[in-house]
Amino acid sequence: MRRQLFFILSILNLLTVPVFGQDITLYQQFNGHVNYTAIGNTLNQFENGLDRSFCEILPSSEAELSLSGTSHIIAAYLYWAGSGAGDLEVSINDLPVTAQEVYNVEYNDPSNGLLTYFSCFSDITNIVTSLGSTTYTLSNLDISETLTTISGYCNNRTNFAGWSIYVIYEEDTLPINQISLFQGLEIINAVVQEKTIIIDNINVIDDDGAKIGFLAWEGDSGLSFGETLQINGNLISNPPLNPDDNAFNGTNSFTNSNTFYNGDLDVYDIQDNISVGDTSVEIKLTTGEDIGGGVIRADLIILNNIITVLNSQSPDATITIDNSFTPCYSRIVDLDYTVFNLNSNEILPEDTPIAFYANDILIGQSTTQDEIPVDGSESGNISLTIPSDIPNDFTLTLVVDDIGDGSGIVIELNETNNNTQEHLQLTPLPEIIELDPILNCDIGFNTAIYDLTSQLDLIDFDDINTISFFESLDDLMSDINVILNPEFYHNITDPQTIFIKHENDDCSAIYQFNLITENCPPHIPQGFSPNNDTYNDWFNIQGLYDIFEAHELHIYNRYGTLIFVGDNSKRWEGKANRGLNYKNVLLPVGTYFYVLNLNDNNYKIMTGWVYLNR
Structure with a gap:
């Protein structure tokens, strides 16, 4: 490239020259028995810095992809680049390709003004998988309007275009590798003469066979002023194709060609430049040299992607x-x-x-x-x-x-x-259907025996096996603690809510109803015989004790004298606990009178007689 950019250092320090780009970052990683290859070509007729006779680019160019029959293509990516803001639609083997990513960098040339350069990217795995090893031709990359309307590109000889296809493939005979592909667009030139790029997300387990590849644009073989490529502080080269003072010089390491005009498709062995345990690599690019008198000469280099291949010994x-x-x-x-x-x-x-x-x-x-x-x-x-x-x-x-x-x-x-x-x-809880309560007589301490299945008359179901009873909604939702004997259920609280689950084709319907224990009227016998024959030995009022727990029972003799006062814990066994006569001894046979106060608002005081026999 013949860009004779002469700067007086004192003037350069006063200039503000913005350079824009997209940082090169990790795009994709591949692991396994994998490797990569790359093809591509320039669309420049000659190196534009050595031949100033042309400005336009070629309508197409081609490159040959050759893979072994045992290789399996995993991914294929197309990059194309050139002067200007970008042509987003090109063709590969006459098949249309549209850019998925577009990168731009800008260079404010002191003599020619602000100049923009682009690179486009597209995943063409389906195309390369279909066509396989063959000749690939890129066409319909058109930057003619840019070169015609903006003279600065041809004036400073940065009129260029080119393309490349990266192919990642798998083959059983390969070692297990980790391929890391990084991409973006970054630039160095006479103004910004140095660029350091840190790439991470790598894991160096074994440096044997390690390599690093680059796709870069606009490098010139004729400009080697201060141009270096360093890996982890070590100067790398691949002579004679890529000398250590002119890394970006229009070459293709895969074909050993030096006619990839204004593009570089290079790969380097770096096993001596990295160490086991490294998780990142520092890449440093430089250009520019003071040739005397404060005059700087430099190449313009645009870095498009970086790819590493490292042997790995790790789990996945x-x-x-x-x-x-x-x-x-x-x-x-x-x-x-x-x-x-x-x-x-x-x-x-x-x-x-x-x-x-x-x-x-x-x-x-x-x-x-x-x-x-x-x-x-x-x-x-x-x-x-x-x-x-x-x-x-x-x-x-x-x-x-x-x-x-x-x-x-x-x-x-x-x-x-x-x-x-x-x-x-998740299936939300449905609206719970309320059924009528079941009322049963208290058999003691607010409990009763209930037939829960009596509620099934209110439910439309076909199979009894789809019905389950539960004491809580949490148990129903978790399908645990099913009530095993619903026909004879003894309630544990009063009132108590019971839940029914009816399983259907979707999620189950849910019903609920209350069990309510009520105090039913007690049954008062008309006689008893406290003779210790274990039968009818006390005044056993059915449905009273442990049901009407606050009741009071008064017993009177035929003279109207109170002889006994009982409650829930004191039952009348035919003996007096009031007065002086017959206290704690069996009373005479005869008729006695009772007054029973249930202390329940639903019932009046009950009175009557009872016959005490022997």
């Missing part, structure tokens, strides 16, 4: 939901899941944490129980209670290697495939 935890069950009207989800360790070459340790989220809110945690070997799995089960503030319609997310805050404790081959989701719908 993934998780699936096998089955989820939510009982009707319940906020409890019973979950079966499986944790896998596939596409890995190291065991997944025991106690690997698992987090469970409902609409991104942590609702449960668990761990793996044992070590999971390579290509192994472990099944688990958990019951999750969904908080009341989570709607009935929600997304359940399971994340393995997550301590509950989104962070993990296990270094994995792939840190982006640890979760799975399922959309769940």
